Amino acid sequence: MLSIHIENIGEMAVVECAGRIVQNESASKLRHAVTSQLDARVIVLDLSEVPVIEAGGLGMVVFLQRWAQDREMIFKLFNPRPFVRERLERVNSMQAFDIATLDEMMALVAHYDSGMARTA
Numbered sequence: 001m002l003s004i005h006i007e008n009i010g011e012m013a014v015v016e017c018a019g020r021i022v023q024n025e026s027a028s029k030l031r032h033a034v035t036s037q038l039d040a041r042v043i044v045l046d047l048s049e050v051p052v053i054e055a056g057g058l059g060m061v062v063f064l065q066r067w068a069q070d071r072e073m074i075f076k077l078f079n080p081r082p083f084v085r086e087r088l089e090r091v092n093s094m095q096a097f098d099i100a101t102l103d104e105m106m107a108l109v110a111h112y113d114s115g116m117a118r119t120a
Contacts, residue, residue: 001019001020001026002017002018002019002020002021002025002026002029002030002050003017003018003019004016004017004018004029004030004033005018006033006037008037008040009109009112009113010112010113011039011040011041011042011112012040012041012042012043012044012108012109012112013034013037013040013042013043013044014044014046014078015030015033015034015037015043015044015045015046016046016048016049017030017045017046017047017049017050018049018050019049019050020050020051020052020053020054021050021052021053021054021056021057021060022052022053022054022056022057023054023056024056026056026057027056027057027059027060030057030060030061030064031060031063031064034064034067034068035064035067038071040073041073041074042073042074042075042076042108042112043064043068043073043074043075043076044076044077044078044100044105044108045061045064045075045076045077045078046078046079047077047078047079047080047081047084048078048079048080048081050080050081050084051081051083051084052083052084053083053084053087053088054087058087058088058091061077061088061091061097062091065097074098075098076098076099076100076104077097077098077099077100078099078100078105079102080099085099
C-alpha cells in the first residue's frame with residue numbers, strides 16, 4: 001500500500017511516497033496528490049521509501065512530469081532506490097527525468113524556505 005505525505009515549503013511541494021507503486025489504486029493516489037498542488041512552482045517527488053514501481057506507476061510518473069511541464073512547473077524526482085532508478089532509466093529513453101541530488105534538494109529547501117520568511 002502506498003502512503004503519501006505532502007510538505008509545502010513556500011512555492012515548493014515535496015510529495016513523500018512510502019510503499020509500492022504497483023497497482024492502479026496507488027498510481028491514482030499519486031496522481032491526485034501531485035495534481036492537487038496547483039499553487040506550487042516546484043514539485044519534488046520523493047521516492048526514498050518506494051522499493052518497487054511497476055508499469056502503471058512508471059506511466060503515472062511520465063504523465064505527472066508532462067502535467068507539470070504543461071503548467072510551467074518544475075518537476076523533480078528525489079532519491080529513488082536502485083531498483084526504482086533502474087526502472088526509471090528504462091523509461092528514460094522516452095522521457096528524461098530530472099533527478100535532484102541531495103545538494104540540489106538542500107538548496108531548493110533553503111531557497112523556498114527563505115522565500116516564505118520574506119513574505120511572512
